[in-house]
Amino acid sequence: MAKNRMTYSHSRLETFESCALKFRFQYVDKVDIARRTSVEAFLGSRVHDALEQLYRNKLNAKVWTQEELVRFFTDIWEKQKSEDLFIVNKQFCLDDYYHQGVKALEDYWNRYHPFDGEKTIALEHRIELFLDDAKQYKLQGFIDRISKTASGVWQIRDYKTKRALPTLQEARLDRQLALYQIGLQHMWDGTENVELIWHYLLFDEEIKSTREKSDLEKLKIETIHLIQQVEKAIDENDFPYRESRLCDWCDYFDICPAKKHLAQVRKLPPREFKEDEGVQLVDSYSHLLVEKSRLNLDLKDLQAKLDELEEEIFEFARQFGAERLIGSDRQLRVTAKETFRAPSATDKAEKELREQLEALLKRANFWEPVSQLNSQRLIKLYEDGELPQFIRTQVERFLTPDTKRRVYPSRLKDYDDNFEG
Ligand code: SF4
Known part of the structure; x- marks a missing residue:
C-alpha cells in the first residue's frame, strides 16, 4: 500500500535540515503556539506584494511610476504593520526596515523600468512536482514570477530580502529554484531552456544560474533521499x-529543551536570576569545574616534581647500592626491573607502529589472547542495529537497560554569540 506522505516543500525540507526538532514542532506535532512574525519576514512579504502588483499592472498595460510603487508599498506597510512584529537586531527599528524596503524597490524600479525586458507569464504561481515516476514523492511551492524572453528562454525568478549575497557556486547548488524548474518543465511545452534568477533586492543584484538535465536528475535523487531521512x-x-543563529527567529524557543531555561531566566531581573534554582545549580557546577581544573594543574605540577625526584632517588640508591631508603616517617623501597613496552594506543606518534603490531597478531591468530571486549563499541553496534540477528538476540541477554547521564559545560558566551542575530 502506498505510504500516506505529507506534501513537502523546499521550506519544509530546509527546516528539517536546519533543525529537526523545529520541524517536529511545526509539521509533526503541529504545536499550537502563537506564531510571531519577524520584521525581516514582514519586510520580505511587503516587498513581494509590491513587486507582484507592479507586474500585475504591467500585465494590464499599466506601468507604475517609481512614486506609485513606493506609495503602494508604504500603504500596505502602514496598514499591516503591528506591535507584534519582533525585531531581533535591536540596533534597528521598524522604520529602518521600512526604508530598506523603499530603497530596494527604488533600485529595482531604476534597474528594470519600463519592465519590458521579458514577458511575464505568471505571478505567485503554485507549482507541484513529482520526484519519481511512481509519483510517490511530491513537492509543492510558489514561484514569485515566471517570465519568458524574446529568444524563448523561460525564467524562474525569486525575490530575496536576505542580508547575505550568495556566491555563484552557492547559487549553482541552490535547491529551491532547481526544483521549481522540474515542475515548470512538466507544466508547459517548449521549456527546454530555463534560467534561474534570484533578485537580491537589498543589494540591487541579480544572480543567474542554469541546470543541466543531469543536475536535475541528481537533485531528484538527493531530495528523495532527504525525504526518506525525514520519514x-x-x-x-x-x-x-x-542550535544556530536561526534560534532567535524560532517560534518554539520557549518550549525548546535547548532554550527554555534561557527563555525563562533572561526575563528575570539580576537578583531573581541569581536565585533561580537552575542558575544556582549551573553556577555551583561551574565553580567545582574551575576548582577541579585548578587542582588538575597542581596535580600535573606535583607529578612532574615526583618524577624528577624519583630519578634522583633511583640514582642515589644505585650509587649507594641500596634498595630501601629511610626517611623521617616513611621509607622507600626502590626497585628497577628491565622490561619492555609496546607502542601506546593513545600516543599519536606511535599509532602506526601500534597498528602494525595489531595486524601482525591478527595474522598470526594470536589476537584473541591479548585483546578484550570493547563494551562501548558493542553497545554502539547493538544500538545501530549492526549486529547480525543471530548474535543480537544472544547478546541481548547480557545487556541491562541503563541511563547515561552527561553534563556538557560550555561558556555562556556561546549563548551570547547565538543572540547577536
Ligand atoms: S530554538 Fe533553535 S534548537 Fe530549538 S527548536 Fe528552535 S531552531 Fe531548533
Whole structure:
C-alpha cells in the first residue's frame, strides 16, 4: 500500500535540515503556539506584494511610476504593520526596515523600468512536482514570477530580502529554484531552456544560474533521499535539535529543551536570576569545574616534581647500592626491573607502529589472547542495529537497560554569540 506522505516543500525540507526538532514542532506535532512574525519576514512579504502588483499592472498595460510603487508599498506597510512584529537586531527599528524596503524597490524600479525586458507569464504561481515516476514523492511551492524572453528562454525568478549575497557556486547548488524548474518543465511545452534568477533586492543584484538535465536528475535523487531521512526521523521519533543563529527567529524557543531555561531566566531581573534554582545549580557546577581544573594543574605540577625526584632517588640508591631508603616517617623501597613496552594506543606518534603490531597478531591468530571486549563499541553496534540477528538476540541477554547521564559545560558566551542575530 502506498505510504500516506505529507506534501513537502523546499521550506519544509530546509527546516528539517536546519533543525529537526523545529520541524517536529511545526509539521509533526503541529504545536499550537502563537506564531510571531519577524520584521525581516514582514519586510520580505511587503516587498513581494509590491513587486507582484507592479507586474500585475504591467500585465494590464499599466506601468507604475517609481512614486506609485513606493506609495503602494508604504500603504500596505502602514496598514499591516503591528506591535507584534519582533525585531531581533535591536540596533534597528521598524522604520529602518521600512526604508530598506523603499530603497530596494527604488533600485529595482531604476534597474528594470519600463519592465519590458521579458514577458511575464505568471505571478505567485503554485507549482507541484513529482520526484519519481511512481509519483510517490511530491513537492509543492510558489514561484514569485515566471517570465519568458524574446529568444524563448523561460525564467524562474525569486525575490530575496536576505542580508547575505550568495556566491555563484552557492547559487549553482541552490535547491529551491532547481526544483521549481522540474515542475515548470512538466507544466508547459517548449521549456527546454530555463534560467534561474534570484533578485537580491537589498543589494540591487541579480544572480543567474542554469541546470543541466543531469543536475536535475541528481537533485531528484538527493531530495528523495532527504525525504526518506525525514520519514525515518518520524518513524523513530528522532528529532535532535540544532542550535544556530536561526534560534532567535524560532517560534518554539520557549518550549525548546535547548532554550527554555534561557527563555525563562533572561526575563528575570539580576537578583531573581541569581536565585533561580537552575542558575544556582549551573553556577555551583561551574565553580567545582574551575576548582577541579585548578587542582588538575597542581596535580600535573606535583607529578612532574615526583618524577624528577624519583630519578634522583633511583640514582642515589644505585650509587649507594641500596634498595630501601629511610626517611623521617616513611621509607622507600626502590626497585628497577628491565622490561619492555609496546607502542601506546593513545600516543599519536606511535599509532602506526601500534597498528602494525595489531595486524601482525591478527595474522598470526594470536589476537584473541591479548585483546578484550570493547563494551562501548558493542553497545554502539547493538544500538545501530549492526549486529547480525543471530548474535543480537544472544547478546541481548547480557545487556541491562541503563541511563547515561552527561553534563556538557560550555561558556555562556556561546549563548551570547547565538543572540547577536
Ligand atoms: S530554538 Fe533553535 S534548537 Fe530549538 S527548536 Fe528552535 S531552531 Fe531548533
